[in-house]
Amino acid sequence: xxxxxxxxxxxxxxxxxIPSMLIDVIPSTIHLTFGKRTAEITxxxxxxxxxKTHSFNHPTIVYMTQSLLNQLLIIKDIPYQLRxxxxxxxxxxxxxxxxGEQQDFLHPQLMNRFTNRLTAYSxxxxxxIAFKDQPLHLEKECIYGLYYxxxxxxxxxxKFPLPSAVYRRTFRKNHFxxxxxxTIVDGNIFNSVRLTKWETYQLLRKEPMFEKYLPxxxxxxxxxxxxxxxSKHRDVILKPANSSQARGILIxxxxxxxxxxxxxxxxxxxxxxxxxxxxxxxELLRRxxxxxxxxxxxxYIKLANIxxxxxxxxxxxxxxxxxxxxxxxxxxxxxxxxxFITNISRGGTGLTxxxxxxxxxxxxxxxxxxxxxxxxAYAFCxxxxxxxxxFAEIGLDFACDTDKNVWFIEVNTKPSFQGFQSISExxxxxxxxxxxxxxxxxxxx
Numbered sequence: 001x002x003x004x005x006x007x008x009x010x011x012x013x014x015x016x017x018i019p020s021m022l023i024d025v026i027p028s029t030i031h032l033t034f035g036k037r038t039a040e041i042t043x044x045x046x047x048x049x050x051x052k053t054h055s056f057n058h059p060t061i062v063y064m065t066q067s068l069l070n071q072l073l074i075i076k077d078i079p080y081q082l083r084x085x086x087x088x089x090x091x092x093x094x095x096x097x098x099x100g101e102q103q104d105f106l107h108p109q110l111m112n113r114f115t116n117r118l119t120a121y122s123x124x125x126x127x128x129i130a131f132k133d134q135p136l137h138l139e140k141e142c143i144y145g146l147y148y149x150x151x152x153x154x155x156x157x158x159k160f161p162l163p164s165a166v167y168r169r170t171f172r173k174n175h176f177x178x179x180x181x182x183t184i185v186d187g188n189i190f191n192s193v194r195l196t197k198w199e200t201y202q203l204l205r206k207e208p209m210f211e212k213y214l215p216x217x218x219x220x221x222x223x224x225x226x227x228x229x230x231s232k233h234r235d236v237i238l239k240p241a242n243s244s245q246a247r248g249i250l251i252x253x254x255x256x257x258x259x260x261x262x263x264x265x266x267x268x269x270x271x272x273x274x275x276x277x278x279x280x281x282x283e284l285l286r287r288x289x290x291x292x293x294x295x296x297x298x299x300y301i302k303l304a305n306i307x308x309x310x311x312x313x314x315x316x317x318x319x320x321x322x323x324x325x326x327x328x329x330x331x332x333x334x335x336x337x338x339x340f341i342t343n344i345s346r347g348g349t350g351l352t353x354x355x356x357x358x359x360x361x362x363x364x365x366x367x368x369x370x371x372x373x374x375x376x377a378y379a380f381c382x383x384x385x386x387x388x389x390x391f392a393e394i395g396l397d398f399a400c401d402t403d404k405n406v407w408f409i410e411v412n413t414k415p416s417f418q419g420f421q422s423i424s425e426x427x428x429x430x431x432x433x434x435x436x437x438x439x440x441x442x443x444x445x
Contacts (some may be wrong), residue, residue: 096163129143265341
C-alpha cells in the first residue's frame with residue numbers, strides 16, 4: 001500500500017495516472033474500487049523523479065480524469081491509501097459513521113464532538129463520512145452527509161459512495177434500513193444490534209462460565225411476581241429493560257416487614273429517599289406502569305464504597321486490527337455524595353480501579369479484583385461471539401460488593417468515555433480512536 005493524493009487530469013476517459021515507480025507490472029485490466037463503487041479503468045504511468053518516498057505527510061501525487069472522479073464520487077486533495085490486489089486496486093479507506101438520535105440535523109458544529117476520534121487520522125487517512133438513516137440512496141449507491149476534511153479540520157457536506165465499513169452509533173428501530181446497509185457492506189457494520197437488559201440476561205444465563213457473575217434477574221410481569229421478589233430480597237433495584245445510563249431506575253430498601261425507603265431515579269434530579277408503606281409502594285408501581293413487561297428486578301447489590309459512597313466499574317472492550325477483543329480501559333465511577341447511582345452523567349466521579357480498590361479494601365486486593373473483572377469481561381465477549389452479530393466496541397458495567405465479589409450489571413453498545421478523559425487523556429484518546437482503526441481493517445487497510 002502507498003499513500004496518495006489525487007489531483008484532476010485534463011485528459012479524457014476513465015484513466016488513472018501514476019508515477020512509474022509505484023508498481024513494476026500493470027495488469028491489462030484493472031478494476032478500481034472506492035467504497036462500494038467500482039470502475040474499470042486504464043492506468044498510465046508518468047515519470048516523476050521528484051519523490052522517492054511516500055507517507056501521510058508527503059503522499060505521492062496521482063492524477064485521475066474528471067469522468068472517473070465523478071463515477072467513483074472521490075473527494076480530491078485528502079490523503080488516501082492505495083492498495084494493489086492483482087487486477088483490483090482499492091483507494092481508501094471509506095468509513096461511515098451511522099449517527100442519529102441527537103444528531104437529527106447533521107452540521108459541522110455538532111460533529112466537533114466526533115473530531116476527537118480523528119486524532120489517529122494520520123495513521124488511517126481516507127474518507128470518513130457521517131450520515132443518518134435518511135436519506136440513503138441505495139439504488140444510486142450513494143449517500144449524503146458530512147465528511148471530515150483534514151485540511152480544514154472540520155466537517156463538510158457532500159455526496160459520497162456507500163462506505164466499505166460502518167461504525168454504528170445509533171439504534172433507532174429502522175431495521176429495514178440497517179438490514180439493507182448490512183447486506184450492501186457485506187456485514188461490515190458494527191455494532192449491529194442493541195441488546196436490552198432482559199435479552200442480555202437471557203443470553204448469559206445459558207453460559208456456565210458466566211453464571212457466577214450474574215445476579216438473579218426476573219422480568220416484572222405482574223404485581224404477584226414483584227411482591228414475591230421484594231419479599232425474597234431485603235433490597236431490590238428495578239430497571240427499565242430498554243434504557244441505559246441509570247435512566248428510570250428505582251431502588252427499594254426494606255425498613256421493616258411493611259415499610260420501605262424508595263429512591264426514584266426516573267427524573268434527572270437527584271433522588272431523595274421516600275418512606276412508603278407496602279400498600280403505597282404497590283400502588284405507586286401500578287400507577288406508574290412499572291407492571292407492564294418493561295422492567296426487570298434484581299437484588300440490590302451492596303456496593304463497595306469509599307467513606308460510605310458506592311462505586312462500580314466500567315470496562316471498555318474493543319476489537320483490534322486483528323479482529324481480536326482487547327480490554328482497552330477500566331475505570332471506576334464513584335457516586336455523587338448521598339446518592340446510590342454512580343453514572344458520570346448523574347454527577348459521579350471517575351477514578352482508577354487501583355484507587356477505588358485501595359481505598360475500599362487495601363492495595364493488596366487490587367490485582368486480584370482487577371484480574372477477576374478482566375476475566376469476566378473476556379468471558380462476556382466470548383458469549384457475544386456466539387450470537388453471530390457483529391460487535392466491536394462495548395462498555396461493560398460491573399459491581400464489586402463489600403465481600404469483593406464481582407457482579408455483572410449491564411452492557412452498553414454505545415459507550416461514552418467521559419470518565420476516562422478525567423483519569424487519563426492518553427487512554428481516552430486510545431479508546432476514542434480504536435473503532436476507526438478497526439473499521440479501517442474491515443475496509444482492507
